[in-house]
Each structure stands twice: as C-alpha cells, then as structure tokens.
Amino acid sequence: MNGNVSLATFCAVVLGLSAAGTPSPGVLEFENKDDWLASIGPLVTVDFVGFADGTLITDQYADLGVVFTDGDDRVACCDDITWPNDGAGMDGNGNITVVFDTPMAYIGVDFPGHMHFDLYRDGQLIYASSDFLPGGAGNFAGLISSQLFDMAVLMDVPPPFEAEIDDLHFGPPDCPADLDRDGAVGILDLLALLTAWGTDPGGPPDFDNDGTVGILDLLVLLAAWGECP
Numbered sequence: 222m223n224g225n226v227s228l229a230t231f232c233a234v235v236l237g238l239s240a241a242g243t244p245s246p247g248v249l250e251f252e253n254k255d256d257w258l259a260s261i262g263p264l265v266t267v268d269f270v271g272f273a274d275g276t277l278i279t280d281q282y283a284d285l286g287v288v289f290t291d292g293d294d295r296v297a298c299c300d301d302i303t304w305p306n307d308g309a310g311m312d313g314n315g316n317i318t319v320v321f322d323t324p325m326a327y328i329g330v331d332f333p334g335h336m337h338f339d340l341y342r343d344g345q346l347i348y349a350s351s352d353f354l355p356g357g358a359g360n361f362a363g364l365i366s367s368q369l370f371d372m373a374v375l376m377d378v379p380p381p382f383e384a385e386i387d388d389l390h391f392g393p394p395d396c397p398a399d400l401d402r403d404g405a406v407g408i409l410d411l412l413a414l415l416t417a418w419g420t421d422p423g424g425p426p427d428f429d430n431d432g433t434v435g436i437l438d439l440l441v442l443l444a445a446w447g448e449c450p
C-alpha cells in the first residue's frame with residue numbers, strides 16, 4: 222500500500238472494491254505432470270507401497286495428513302494392474318474419498334484409466350473437474366485450486382468403472398497469503414482477508430490457525446506483501 226494513501230482513502234477503496242465482490246475461485250487442470258509439478262510447492266505423496274495385495278486402506282496414511290474414508294479402498298499391488306511408478310496402487314471399489322487434515326491447494330494422481338475429481342470444502346462441493354481420459358500426457362491428472370479443499374472424491378468416468386490410482390499427491394498452498402493465487406500478495410488478498418474477518422475459515426486466511434481471522438493474520442499477510450517467492 223502506498224504510504225501516501227490516507228487511511229480514510231484506503232478504507233473507501235476497500236469498501237468500494239468489497240461492494241464489487243471478491244475474485245471468484247479458479248481451478249487449473251493439468252494432464253502433463255511436469256507442468257503441474259513446475260507450478261506447485263512441496264508435495265505429499267501416498268504410494269501404497271508396503272501393504273499386501275487387498276489391504277483395506279483407511280487411516281494408514283494419517284501421519285501424512287490424509288485418511289481414506291470409504292472403507293472399501295484396497296491396495297492392488299500384484300495382480301492384474303501394472304503400476305508404473307512403484308508396482309503398488311489402489312483399487313477404489315468405486316469412488317475414492319480422501320479427507321485432509323488441513324485445507325489443500327493441489328491434488329494429482331497417476332492413474333491407468335479415466336478420472337474425475339469433485340473437490341469439497343466444509344462439506345460443500347466447490348469444484349467438479351473435467352473428465353480426464355487415459356493415454357493423455359502420461360496418464361496423469363492434476364489440479365491447482367485457488368479455493369482450498371479439505372475433501373476430494375476421485376471417480377472413474379463414465380460409471381460404473383472403478384477409480385484406480387498408482388500414486389496420490391497433494392499439497393497446501395506454497396504462498397498461503399496469496400489467497401486468489403495470482404502469484405503475489407496484494408490488495409485483492411487483503412480484501413479477501415477483511416471479508417473473512419472474525420470468521421473461522423478452517424485455513425487461510427486464518428494463517429495462525431487460532432480459529433478466527435484477526436489482527437495476527439493481517440500481520441502475516443502484510444509481511445508477505447508482494448511477489449510470492
């Protein structure tokens with residue numbers, strides 16, 4: 222913010238822009254894994270290596286911040302499917318539902334067939350992806366979402382095919398104060414924070430995770446002002 226701008230002027234700008242609305246969330250879709258990897262921050266990968274064929278996977282990866290809540294997702298390691306990454310993957314027995322400890326910005330899977338994602342936040346559907354087809358650039362599907370999600374449902378398309386994945390990748394925002402993910406922390410991000418003031422969004426812009434958007438979160442945003450690293 223320009224130091225010459227008075228607080229009154231600044232507040233008027235904020236109120237005016239608030240009336241115009243905050244930016245709508247956007248999701249970028251990738252079929253090329255290298256392009257996706259080049260656009261994101263650090264990742265967590267669930268590879269399903271180390272479990273016997275047929276093992277039901279529920280919370281075995283809880284230490285990585287994700288649980289599989291369907292209760293019917295089985296490791297498929299050794300039989301009819303060849304998993305190019307590491308020899309082990311998951312047969313979703315239909316859909317695969319993953320719930321994250323903390324809101325995420327990135328999700329991607331290596332998969333042998335069709336794939337479609339529904340992303341949720343606080344139980345509300347926030348994005349339904351395109352249908353990714355097999356044979357595209359490396360049988361990969363990756364998303365980058367400006368609105369963070371805490372649950373994803375992975376499904377094969379069209380039904381009743383079963384979702385099967387080699388590896389699952391996910392990650393939190395690498396520049397969390399860049400709420401609209403335009404590559405910099407700026408006025409629209411500040412507006413989004415002010416709009417969420419006093420609420421518990423369950424993630425950014427409650428950067429310090431104390432359950433409310435307040436002055437400490439504002440200071441975090443201001444400290445990150447400018448281009449993302």
Ligand SMILES: [Ca+2]
Nearest residue numbers: 268309387388
């Ligand atoms: Ca794997």
Ligand SMILES: [Ca+2]
Nearest residue numbers: 291313314316
């Ligand atoms: Ca399932």
Ligand SMILES: [Ca+2]
Nearest residue numbers: 399401403405
């Ligand atoms: Ca921004």
Ligand SMILES: [Ca+2]
Nearest residue numbers: 427431433435
């Ligand atoms: Ca806070």
